[in-house]
Amino acid sequence: MAIKSKAKFKRKEKYKKLLIHLLLILGGVSMMFPFFWMVSTSLKENALIFQLPPKWIPDPIAWHNYPDAMETIPFIRYFWNTTVITVLKGIGEVFVSALVAYGFARFRFPGRKFLFLFLLSTIMIPGEITLIPVFIMWRNVNLIDTYVPLILPAFAGSAVFIFFLKQYFSTIPKELEESARIDGCNSFQIFYKIFLPISKPALITIGIWSFQGSWNDLMGPLIYLNSYEKFTLQLGLSMFQSLHKVEWGQLMAASLMTMIPVLIIFFVGQKYFTEGIKLTGIKG
Incomplete structure (x- = not known):
């Protein structure tokens, strides 16, 4: 019983850490979203910036x-x-x-x-x-x-x-x-x-x-x-x-x-x- 309880506890801790890391990753991605959009916009022509649905990868790329x-x-x-x-x-x-x-x-x-x-x-x-x-x-x-x-x-x-x-x-x-x-x-x-x-x-x-x-x-x-x-x-x-x-x-x-x-x-x-x-x- 003690061994099963210990294994169950470790499994719960593993899932808990996995959930925490998943939430941190999602939070990090959401925080980086405006930065990614700024990079994408900086490489677009004006006509493509407000296009719907929005395109993340500019085509063509406006390096100028x-x-x-x-x-x-x-x-x-x-x-x-x-x-x-x-x-x-x-x-x-x-x-x-x-x-x-x-x-x-x-x-x-x-x-x-x-x-x-x-x-x-x-x-x-x-x-x-x-x-x-x-x-x-x-x-x-x-x-x-x-x-x-x-x-x-x-x-x-x-x-x-x-x-x-x-x-x-x-x-x-x-x-x-x-x-x-x-x-x-x-x-x-x-x-x-x-x-x-x-x-x-x-x-x-x-x-x-x-x-x-x-x-x-x-x-x-x-x-x-x-x-x-x-x-x-x-x-x-x-x-x-x-x-x-x-x-x-x-x-x-x-x-x-x-x-x-x-x-x-x-x-x-x-x-x-x-x-x-x-x-x-x-x-x-």
């Missing part, structure tokens, strides 16, 4: 949508503008957030808990509330239509990134810090020689978040940039909508090319991304 999209908007120029903003903003957000998180995790000073709670409370403030006053501030110092309003605030750090890194830094054994002090390291040397190398998974995680947020940002460039030559890719994609006749194939082609850097960054750093997410919640 990709070079045409790059001619409709100055794609290379916008790609460069977006890259400059994203890289500089990412450097500021990651480094400054790590530095501030290190201070909260390792230093004891009056008002530390209050300042940390005050920092976290800023996460609950919607960006729409501060949008107009911040715009007026940048306008008063004549920095509208420049990249400064898009890049400089990143060098004040991000409250969300500071929170996650503070959680991560709290898991690092204090013995490493004490050993470094015995060897003559000061606080900043401990930060960049010990904490930063050990925290690579968490740093890569927030780096990916920063990259995705900056690369896909439409609101910031839409508000602060006026000159066409300074536009980003997201503003360039929105220009397709302003055309008298929207070339949907070109729009999907441009959207797909815009997504490629984000996909590359995510898949390259996927291992560190999942590891960083797992470790940031270990200790409060």
